[in-house]
Amino acid sequence: MKDWCERNLTPPGVSFGKECAGVCAGAVLAALYSLRFFLSYFSARAALYETDSLTREAVLREDAVLPAFSELLGTSLRGFSVLAFLLLFVAAYHYAYHFRGSRSILLMRRLPQRFELHRRCLAVPALGLLLCLAAALLLLGLYFLVYRFATPAGCLPDFS
Amino acid sequence: MLELREVTKKNGGKKALDSVSLSLPRGELVGLFGENGAGKTTLMKCVLGLVRHEGEILLDGKPVTYRNRESLSFGTSEHSFFPGLTAQGHREFFAAHFPRFSDRRFLGLMDFFALPLHKTLRTFSAGQKNQFEVILALSQGADYILLDEPFAGNDLFNREDFYKVLSSILEPQETVLLSTHLIEEVSGFLGRAVLLRGGRIVGDLSVQELEEEGTSLVGAVKERYHYRADRVGKAIGALTGEEDEP
Numbered sequence: 001m002k003d004w005c006e007r008n009l010t011p012p013g014v015s016f017g018k019e020c021a022g023v024c025a026g027a028v029l030a031a032l033y034s035l036r037f038f039l040s041y042f043s044a045r046a047a048l049y050e051t052d053s054l055t056r057e058a059v060l061r062e063d064a065v066l067p068a069f070s071e072l073l074g075t076s077l078r079g080f081s082v083l084a085f086l087l088l089f090v091a092a093y094h095y096a097y098h099f100r101g102s103r104s105i106l107l108m109r110r111l112p113q114r115f116e117l118h119r120r121c122l123a124v125p126a127l128g129l130l131l132c133l134a135a136a137l138l139l140l141g142l143y144f145l146v147y148r149f150a151t152p153a154g155c156l157p158d159f160s
Numbered sequence: 161m162l163e164l165r166e167v168t169k170k171n172g173g174k175k176a177l178d179s180v181s182l183s184l185p186r187g188e189l190v191g192l193f194g195e196n197g198a199g200k201t202t203l204m205k206c207v208l209g210l211v212r213h214e215g216e217i218l219l220d221g222k223p224v225t226y227r228n229r230e231s232l233s234f235g236t237s238e239h240s241f242f243p244g245l246t247a248q249g250h251r252e253f254f255a256a257h258f259p260r261f262s263d264r265r266f267l268g269l270m271d272f273f274a275l276p277l278h279k280t281l282r283t284f285s286a287g288q289k290n291q292f293e294v295i296l297a298l299s300q301g302a303d304y305i306l307l308d309e310p311f312a313g314n315d316l317f318n319r320e321d322f323y324k325v326l327s328s329i330l331e332p333q334e335t336v337l338l339s340t341h342l343i344e345e346v347s348g349f350l351g352r353a354v355l356l357r358g359g360r361i362v363g364d365l366s367v368q369e370l371e372e373e374g375t376s377l378v379g380a381v382k383e384r385y386h387y388r389a390d391r392v393g394k395a396i397g398a399l400t401g402e403e404d405e406p
Contacts, residue, residue, distance in 0.1 A: 007252070007256070011242070012242040012244075012245045012249060012250075012253050013242040013243065013244025013245035013249065013280070014244065100243070101243035101244075101282055102238070102239035102240060102241055102242070102243050102281075103236070103238040103239060103240055104239075104240055104241060104242045104243075105240075106208075106210060106234060106236060106238065106240040107234075107240040107241070107242075109209075109210055110208050110209070110210065110229050110232065110234065111226075111257050112226055112227070112229060112230040112257065112258070112259075113226075113257060114226040116257070
């Protein structure tokens with residue numbers, strides 16, 4: 001499978017493995033950046049409590065309500081949008097590759113396989129976009145579960 | 161049969177090709193001659209469907225599309241290989257994409273030119289790149305092989321040897337359309353010469369008929385282009401301020 005991808009999903013002479021490693025590294029960085037959600041969340045969660053002046057223990061404030069999820073999420077998933085934007089440049093680089101050092105575009109455009117050029121130029125960016133989308137949705141779900149179930153009862157805003 | 165009917169290609173307002181009609185039956189070695197800008201490369205790109213044009217181009221009676229374009233191959237001095245790929249990588253790529261790719265011919269020609277299989281194309285010399293470009297065009301398994309100035313940068317011995325190999329390895333159904341300025345060199349190997357000037361065909365000559373008439377191909381080409389033999393003397397005279405010797 002890896003060999004097939006290497007031979008079919010990037011312009012000839014461009015390493016599929018290296019490009020995928022780059023995309024994955026970008027996704028990891030975007031995921032790390034998204035962890036700032038926890039900073040917002042735990043900071044907001046800590047604000048639900050006040051210190052009892054007698055016992056010095058943290059007690060839940062009356063009428064304490066956590067800000068809306070979207071507010072806490074903020075720009076945590078922005079890294080994935082940036083990565084998706086950079087993937088457009090990867091696609092552009094793949095097309096430009098066929099004009100660098102030679103005019104291999106002349107060969108690609110006369111192949112019997114009609115969509116070969118576009119498949120090779122767009123496969124990695126498309127796979128990268130799917131990865132971005134999947135990772136962003138997964139983290140969004142995970143963060144929502146944390147928000148929903150790690151918040152003290154009665155402190156969630158009214159969803160209605 | 162490859163047939164061009166009234167093919168016209170306009171670049172802006174200027175006609176790069178002007179109502180070109182031409183038939184290339186199978187099994188011919190045809191030279192395509194003309195000055196720079198005569199339309200040789202444009203004609204080939206029209207045949208390959210790489211540029212839009214007016215008129216009709218038929219390959220064995222059908223328009224050229226992705227379904228039948230594997231019958232056309234193209235070797236160009238612009239080079240159409242992948243610089244970052246090895247010769248072996250190209251061999252695998254062509255075998256995977258062109259069902260009639262001739263591995264035997266590829267390896268035979270690689271051996272003939274003594275080209276390395278496992279080096280990337282960007283490490284090849286200019287001459288080696290030209291040779292490799294031609295090897296790919298000849299090995300693809302096409303019936304119509306279009307070669308556009310393929311030997312620019314190759315030394316004379318390499319070129320002459322190559323013409324001999326080319327004319328002896330071609331199968332009866334293979335047609336070569338060879339665009340070059342080196343008329344004298346290739347005249348012994350061609351069966352026919354098509355002359356382009358200003359985007360129009362100004363001559364379609366049978367080399368055999370020329371030989372029977374006792375005319376050389378170079379002479380016939382000069383005649384068709386109204387070559388003025390006295391222009392060198394006049395130019396030198398004008399540049400040096402001396403009178404031209406009669």
